[in-house]
Amino acid sequence: MEKKVRSTCPFCGVGCGIVLHTRDNRITWVDDDPANPSSRGMLCVKGRFGVPFVEHPDRLTTPLIRREGRLQPATWDEALNHVAEQLLRFRGAFGSFASAKATNEDAFVQQKFVRLVMGTNNIDHCTRLCHSPSVEAMLEQLGSGATSNSYTDYEDASCLVLVGCDPGSNHPVIASRMRSALDNRGTRLVIVNPRRIDLAERADVFLQPLPGTDVALFNGLARCILDEGLEDREFIQQRTEGFAAWRAAVEEHTVEEYAGAAGVDPEALRQAARLYARPPARRGLPASERPGSCLVWGMGITQHSHGTDNARSLINLALLAGQLGRPGCGISPLRGQNNVQGCGDAGCIPDSLPGYQPYTDDAAALFEETWGAGIPRKPGMKATDMVERIASGEIRAMYIVGENPLLSEPNLAHAASLFRQLEFLVVQDLFLHETAELAHVVLPACSFAEKDGTFTNSERRVQRIRPAIPRIGQSRPDWEIIADLARRMAPRVGIDPRQFAYGSAEEVFAELARLTPQLRGMSYERLDREGGIQWPCPTPDHPGTRFLYADRFPRGLGKFVPVRQSRAAAELPDNEFPLVLNTGRVLYHWHGGTITRRVAALVEQMHEVPLAIHPRDAAELGIAEGDAVVVRSRRGRMTASAVVTDAVRPGSVFVPFVKLQESAANFLTNNVYDEPSRIPEYKVCAVRVEKKRPRPREVTGATPTAWRGT
Amino acid sequence: MKVDGHETEAAGTLLDVILALGIDLPHLCKDDNLPPIGACRTCLVEADGRIVAACHTPAAAVQEVQTRSVRAIELRQAVLRLTARMHGREPDVSGGPRSGELWAAYAAHGLERPSYPSRPRSAVDLSSPFFEFHEEPCILCGRCVVACQQLQHIGAIGIAGTATSARVTAGAAVAFAESACTACGSCVAACPTHALRPKPLRATHRPGDARGEEG
Amino acid sequence: MSNAPAFALPRRARLLPLLVERHREHGFLDRGSVEHIARQLGMPVAEAWEAAASMTEFHFEPVRGERSCAGLACSLRPGWREPTLPAGCLFRCYEPPASGDERPFPLEMVRRSGPLLAPCDQTWAGLERARNLGPAVALEELERSGLRGRGGAFFPTAAKWRAALSRGRPLALVLNAEEGEPGVFKDRALLCLRPERVLEGLGIAMQVLQPAVTIAFINGAAEPAAAAFERALAASPIAGDVLVYRGAGGYVLGEETALLNAIEGRRAVPRPRPPLPVEAGLFGMPTVVNNVETMAAVSFIIREGAAAFRELGTAHAPGTRILSVSGRVSRPGVYEVPMGTLLSDVVVEAGGAGDSSTALLCGGPSGGFLPWDLAATPILPGRYHPTGAMLGAGGVVVLDWSSDIRRAALTMAAYNAEQSCGKCTPCREGAPLLLELLGSGRTAEVDELADVLQHASLCGLGQMAPGPVRSALEFWSGVFV
Numbered sequence A: 001m002e003k004k005v006r007s008t009c010p011f012c013g014v015g016c017g018i019v020l021h022t023r024d025n026r027i028t029w030v031d032d033d034p035a036n037p038s039s040r041g042m043l044c045v046k047g048r049f050g051v052p053f054v055e056h057p058d059r060l061t062t063p064l065i066r067r068e069g070r071l072q073p074a075t076w077d078e079a080l081n082h083v084a085e086q087l088l089r090f091r092g093a094f095g096s097f098a099s100a101k102a103t104n105e106d107a108f109v110q111q112k113f114v115r116l117v118m119g120t121n122n123i124d125h126c127t128r129l130c131h132s133p134s135v136e137a138m139l140e141q142l143g144s145g146a147t148s149n150s151y152t153d154y155e156d157a158s159c160l161v162l163v164g165c166d167p168g169s170n171h172p173v174i175a176s177r178m179r180s181a182l183d184n185r186g187t188r189l190v191i192v193n194p195r196r197i198d199l200a201e202r203a204d205v206f207l208q209p210l211p212g213t214d215v216a217l218f219n220g221l222a223r224c225i226l227d228e229g230l231e232d233r234e235f236i237q238q239r240t241e242g243f244a245a246w247r248a249a250v251e252e253h254t255v256e257e258y259a260g261a262a263g264v265d266p267e268a269l270r271q272a273a274r275l276y277a278r279p280p281a282r283r284g285l286p287a288s289e290r291p292g293s294c295l296v297w298g299m300g301i302t303q304h305s306h307g308t309d310n311a312r313s314l315i316n317l318a319l320l321a322g323q324l325g326r327p328g329c330g331i332s333p334l335r336g337q338n339n340v341q342g343c344g345d346a347g348c349i350p351d352s353l354p355g356y357q358p359y360t361d362d363a364a365a366l367f368e369e370t371w372g373a374g375i376p377r378k379p380g381m382k383a384t385d386m387v388e389r390i391a392s393g394e395i396r397a398m399y400i401v402g403e404n405p406l407l408s409e410p411n412l413a414h415a416a417s418l419f420r421q422l423e424f425l426v427v428q429d430l431f432l433h434e435t436a437e438l439a440h441v442v443l444p445a446c447s448f449a450e451k452d453g454t455f456t457n458s459e460r461r462v463q464r465i466r467p468a469i470p471r472i473g474q475s476r477p478d479w480e481i482i483a484d485l486a487r488r489m490a491p492r493v494g495i496d497p498r499q500f501a502y503g504s505a506e507e508v509f510a511e512l513a514r515l516t517p518q519l520r521g522m523s524y525e526r527l528d529r530e531g532g533i534q535w536p537c538p539t540p541d542h543p544g545t546r547f548l549y550a551d552r553f554p555r556g557l558g559k560f561v562p563v564r565q566s567r568a569a570a571e572l573p574d575n576e577f578p579l580v581l582n583t584g585r586v587l588y589h590w591h592g593g594t595i596t597r598r599v600a601a602l603v604e605q606m607h608e609v610p611l612a613i614h615p616r617d618a619a620e621l622g623i624a625e626g627d628a629v630v631v632r633s634r635r636g637r638m639t640a641s642a643v644v645t646d647a648v649r650p651g652s653v654f655v656p657f658v659k660l661q662e663s664a665a666n667f668l669t670n671n672v673y674d675e676p677s678r679i680p681e682y683k684v685c686a687v688r689v690e691k692k693r694p695r696p697r698e699v700t701g702a703t704p705t706a707w708r709g710t
Numbered sequence B: 001m002k003v004d005g006h007e008t009e010a011a012g013t014l015l016d017v018i019l020a021l022g023i024d025l026p027h028l029c030k031d032d033n034l035p036p037i038g039a040c041r042t043c044l045v046e047a048d049g050r051i052v053a054a055c056h057t058p059a060a061a062v063q064e065v066q067t068r069s070v071r072a073i074e075l076r077q078a079v080l081r082l083t084a085r086m087h088g089r090e091p092d093v094s095g096g097p098r099s100g101e102l103w104a105a106y107a108a109h110g111l112e113r114p115s116y117p118s119r120p121r122s123a124v125d126l127s128s129p130f131f132e133f134h135e136e137p138c139i140l141c142g143r144c145v146v147a148c149q150q151l152q153h154i155g156a157i158g159i160a161g162t163a164t165s166a167r168v169t170a171g172a173a174v175a176f177a178e179s180a181c182t183a184c185g186s187c188v189a190a191c192p193t194h195a196l197r198p199k200p201l202r203a204t205h206r207p208g209d210a211r212g213e214e215g
Numbered sequence C: 001m002s003n004a005p006a007f008a009l010p011r012r013a014r015l016l017p018l019l020v021e022r023h024r025e026h027g028f029l030d031r032g033s034v035e036h037i038a039r040q041l042g043m044p045v046a047e048a049w050e051a052a053a054s055m056t057e058f059h060f061e062p063v064r065g066e067r068s069c070a071g072l073a074c075s076l077r078p079g080w081r082e083p084t085l086p087a088g089c090l091f092r093c094y095e096p097p098a099s100g101d102e103r104p105f106p107l108e109m110v111r112r113s114g115p116l117l118a119p120c121d122q123t124w125a126g127l128e129r130a131r132n133l134g135p136a137v138a139l140e141e142l143e144r145s146g147l148r149g150r151g152g153a154f155f156p157t158a159a160k161w162r163a164a165l166s167r168g169r170p171l172a173l174v175l176n177a178e179e180g181e182p183g184v185f186k187d188r189a190l191l192c193l194r195p196e197r198v199l200e201g202l203g204i205a206m207q208v209l210q211p212a213v214t215i216a217f218i219n220g221a222a223e224p225a226a227a228a229f230e231r232a233l234a235a236s237p238i239a240g241d242v243l244v245y246r247g248a249g250g251y252v253l254g255e256e257t258a259l260l261n262a263i264e265g266r267r268a269v270p271r272p273r274p275p276l277p278v279e280a281g282l283f284g285m286p287t288v289v290n291n292v293e294t295m296a297a298v299s300f301i302i303r304e305g306a307a308a309f310r311e312l313g314t315a316h317a318p319g320t321r322i323l324s325v326s327g328r329v330s331r332p333g334v335y336e337v338p339m340g341t342l343l344s345d346v347v348v349e350a351g352g353a354g355d356s357s358t359a360l361l362c363g364g365p366s367g368g369f370l371p372w373d374l375a376a377t378p379i380l381p382g383r384y385h386p387t388g389a390m391l392g393a394g395g396v397v398v399l400d401w402s403s404d405i406r407r408a409a410l411t412m413a414a415y416n417a418e419q420s421c422g423k424c425t426p427c428r429e430g431a432p433l434l435l436e437l438l439g440s441g442r443t444a445e446v447d448e449l450a451d452v453l454q455h456a457s458l459c460g461l462g463q464m465a466p467g468p469v470r471s472a473l474e475f476w477s478g479v480f481v
């Protein structure tokens, strides 16, 4: 039997439309969906060829309970009753990670469970590890934490400024849409990246700053704009506050000083500033419209010990140039995982309720009334803090859904020792990954291809997923598992179990929409009929919103926040560890690789972790292309295969954080954090690289036994 | 305007109008969401007495279209027979989404066997882990190239060479795996003949990646 | 590319000049150099490669030996041998058999001169007059002259300019000096001998159209013509405002959209129409493409007035036409004659036999053959005979049908098959089949195939490819069985 099911790609935050073709309940082909307004008939390699992971033989098929030190199969009743009993013991010392890969419905039920049944706001998700600084800064300065524009605006912009991101690898379909703007509309391109990414070949200006000097660079851009009078005075006057104080801070240094600090050419900096503030009109822009610029950034901005400052300085720039609130401009922190946006929207963050509503009386009252019980008002712990506070005993039990922190946390060896100290750990996922190996109970969840739900992509578009194949083994959708668990625990903590008596994902979504003003106008019926809708969509007849901030910011006026360059990074190179390690992603693997390692073709394409190193450093170290190398930091070591390229600056090396063949960059990275977002500094740490010495036995041909004695 | 006697609105190209009416017309080089190429010439119709390619003729200037006139059918048959000349064996691979378009066109035009001598070609590129290229069934419609260059704006492939040496070519005549190909698969999705075909989707894994060997 | 003006075309527009330069230095293009150039221009390698590979005159490996002509006039000469290099026509049909590189067009080969081929002073008086008239009035003057494009399609020139202007700016202007049809050498004559006249016409077009970019696209092998043109350009008032492009081949460049693709650094194949170049041509700009001879006529018209132009030729086809006459004649060369002159008169003037043994190839590979008893026809735009013979670009090859017609028809069929750009199925697959059918005497099957080529092909090359075969079979079918 052949079927075609329209759904949404489960990999990155672009949120491409896919059509799953199945024959006899097996996926045979993944087609693109030309009708999808986000992807317009495009996909990347992961969406097109990466989906077979859902049918991988490694999929968990039954619940597992740790008995006599080993994880052993159990029934759902056994497992959930066991979890219920145990978790009741740890109320008050409990934390939970939600999954940015799961659906809005999954996230919503999970946060409801944590807040209502576990009585805590200790819930968070991986945005902590990617864009929390962006969200912090946007909330502080604008009052909302989302990409302000749509992908369409990249095509309508006259200039694109890409900072610390590599859309060609991480958001391939966005990169395609950007290239179409360059090809068809003559859009200008500015790239800021310590690494020469593919798109840099096409850039009008390419700035390659020293690692960790972003604030200096952006203040330098601002200074150029001010010096040349390119700022948008009207916008500043009518829509912002704090300009004078900020201006004074920026003017503490000259363009030359800023450029010097960042290690870039001041003239190039000026050119970039002009292009951003006043780009020449792209082809076909009506003469009546002001040419716009989109400011796009990625984790090269956020994963620093001063990530929030970096984000603030970018938002300051957007306010200064008035490149917000019109078509063809805006600010976009590019989201990594398919549903990071939705997971936060649905309330899986410690400091606010669904829809970023504060724990103040009005908002919380609506929730309490709907849910029929009180909810905690004290903000919870952030993900990185939960892990760090295992040591102090403040966190003793955790419930982790669809995440593998033992691959994504910085300084993995340290993190693993903390997780081992947990008294009770539940992991709910598709595969038995590094973190699940340590769990007391493992619950098998369904993949996206087996369930109903919605994902929200980087442009705030809420899109449906639909079941294409039957559930694998006894796996169940995340929301269903958690609701079942909640029903078992609710009576014991004085909650009405009917609060968790959902009959379908659609019912969950209806409650989420009712409680969240920005989603209130949406329903499955509408999403099925119209396709994805962009929030805010407050009423059933509202068409959704292409760009935010047209006439006001959620906090009223946009706020300039002075920022100054501080120490470039917590750990800088020295004699012992002379190189700077930068981490990121690659096209062919997604995130830590837990999923893509299970797709044969993706592994065939890239089976070793590559390390990019500048020819000069390589020559000094005697390293040639393809050599096996060992990378060490103060925290650990990994092996990689050398790629000698001048795409990186001398003195820097680049490693994607996928784990292949037991090697992963996060054995090296530093667990120091940005305040206030608490993001770890993945992007900069000091390392030493050496050519891996061939094993003596391979050289001498001596038999292994000859070596055993020594 | 009128199409095969049906009154209808003249919007877009003739092909748009024809397909919107549910009339079957081959259009081997025209993808729904890509600009017309005009290479295959299988979409010929008679418009106000002239023979035109429906995929790149605007409907606005035309009063009457006949898709089934003797002349149009004869010409399409002849074009299809020339197409068949180069269309070698094509496997029945599960998975290609737009496959079968050419077979359907043959059937609709009563062509069983090509009557022109065939022009066999045999290049094969198996280098990508994700898909394969077999020149044998390729009809040089150019859809793959447009998908790569004008949809994805990657430009990993082109059609190199003139006359009968024209061939779908990655990079500067290198293997797909050595080109700028990102394996997005848009070319595979666009190919109407399985010349570009996915490798069977595999969820198996290689040693070193199974969880049993971790830790 | 010389004299780069201020207008910045997208970087990929430099692909062809860079490829040509590299080819000139090394004699061929290898993968590495194409990759290098692509990277330099920030364009995809495959797109650069397909563009390079669509140019039939580029070599991709080292070549040895001298080029010798494979064209019709040369192949009729005793002692002619099949060339080892595929060289096509060397455009010296007036001195067969030709080999080696092109040479400057000899003045004595101007057998009959007229307003276009007559010596041209360098006062730039026409340009001056256009400036004084202003664009609108100059355009009206042009309109009154009734000038139609001399490339071969005879589209009214003023109407073309108006169509582009109505689309708004920026627009582009291209002088088509690609002249690649075997047996036609009149543009070379004009460029070598009267470049100022062509430049003045171009300058007037620039006055009227105010293009954002003006490109002169000169055949890659026409070295002397390009040199003469560039010399004259440097001394002209429009020096610095014209980009000179050199091609690298392909009959298909006669198709305007293929020419535009070549300039854009794309595979040189025709685009589907619409849009027409005047609507959206070079990089999407409304684009006027005019032939060398047309520009020369523009100069004459603005200098001497529309009325003077209309004094020559007929009411519907005013002006003169330059014919390139070669083959079995004693006085080969260019003949500038008023439109409406009898074709047979020109052949006789050139010293052709002019009896029942004579056959004419009119319009080259896109035209067809004509027996002598039909040759007393006035020289006018359009077909002399429905099977194929036509004025086209003005090529006339005089043959003796009994000894030549078979080879001539096969040469033309082979040329069309070879020169197919490979884009559309009827032409790519059909043209070689046509050659095969003709060669093996299966002439009964020709009709159906010729019909599909003519009506189904994307561009003129394929549509007109059956002409020589059809006309040869119409008049001399006995020779082919």
Ligand code: SF4
Residues within 6 Å of the ligand: A009, A010, A011, A012, A013, A014, A015, A016, A039, A042, A043, A044, A045, A046, A047, A048, A171, A172, A173, A174
């Ligand atoms: S770009 Fe992102 S959403 Fe689109 S197919 Fe690739 S991974 Fe999936």
Ligand code: SF4
Residues within 6 Å of the ligand: B144, B147, B148, B152, B154, B155, B156, B157, B180, B181, B182, B183, B184, B185, B186, B187, B188
């Ligand atoms: S798979 Fe490769 S060749 Fe095909 S469209 Fe994508 S990038 Fe181009």
Ligand code: SF4
Residues within 6 Å of the ligand: B137, B138, B139, B140, B141, B142, B143, B144, B145, B168, B187, B190, B191, B192, B193, B194, B195, B196
């Ligand atoms: S490979 Fe397929 S899509 Fe590409 S030209 Fe050949 S038949 Fe067309």
Ligand code: FES
Residues within 6 Å of the ligand: B026, B027, B028, B029, B030, B037, B038, B039, B040, B041, B042, B043, B053, B054, B055, B056
């Ligand atoms: S579909 Fe019209 S020419 Fe191919």
